[in-house]
Amino acid sequence: MSVTSAHNAKPLYRFDCTRRLVARLRNDEAVIGGIGHSNFDLWAAGHRPQNFYMLGSMGLAVPLALGVALAQPRRKVFALEGDGSLLMQLGCLATVASLAPKNLAILILDNGSYQITGGQRTPASGGADYVAIARACGLANASWAADEADFERLVETCLATDGPHVIGLKLDDQPPAGQTERDPVQIRDRFMRGMGAKRSALPG
């Protein structure tokens, strides 16, 4: 288990990490991209039917992923949530800890700022440690990724072992590599097909 503390973690590039995550998915794992640049980089990493891009409802990436995980216990589900977003719904970590879904992994994308609105610092700039918060909520498998190789190792642990898992990523301030097509109904339809929850004769 990684013992990297928040201040020792290497600042990572969100798009690079998102690509590394997606490249390791081999079993139609679901990925829920939270509001803003979290889902932009998921989109830029290449659309897959098992991706969901959240265009509003700030803070609900983890609850959405939890709902998917409860509905389909045999499918691994990843939530990509920004630090500002998580701050809006910190209570969800306690909910995840109580339900303890084995198939859920939460990636906390921590750049310390609201990048999409101009980079204002979050109210956690006093030093809040999201991995420590997750552990204190009862999520024992929570670690900061020390660097890219450590991140890949932690993702592999999420895929190979029972969760719930939490990976914290300290990020640099590079902008996202793309912009999601903002068509909620199309996103929902594709995702339901990707989850095997909808069949349709319509192409798509």
Next chain:
Amino acid sequence: MAQAWHEVAVAVMKANEIRLVPYVPDNVLKPLINAIHADPFFTAFTTAREEEAVGIVAGAAMAGTRGMVLMQTSGFATLANVLASLPVAYQIPVLMMVSERGTLGEFNLGQAAVWRTMRPTLESLAMPWQVITRLDECEFIMDRTIRQALLTQQPAALILSPLLTGGKASPVKAGG
């Protein structure tokens, strides 16, 4: 003897395969919450906020499991943004059951004040909603509202009036 409203609710939820029930508790909903916890058909648990429960039910709905969020009026008042941007925008049938506080003998001014926001919020979201006031209409309204929401891919709210549930009576007399 006629079923109580909460027994009707359990039967209608089971008939419509509504299995996932995250909630923020409410005194009036207690018999329904107890019944759902006692029945292995359901997965029921509390959430820290109503928004979280909406997210969970939305995620489950997209992955093939139906759910309903239970809350009281003040909880509904926290939801405008997430309802507009998630189930309304994406057309996801998130079902909600709201125990109506703030009217017909409310003793808490805060509840009475927030009650006034519920119908305008539902109307402005253009979300289907029904108020249930009578036991003899309870099954029909619940069942048809749920079925319509599922068939039309829309969220919907069922509001349980104190006329149906008895509401929460004042612990003290006026002026007492």
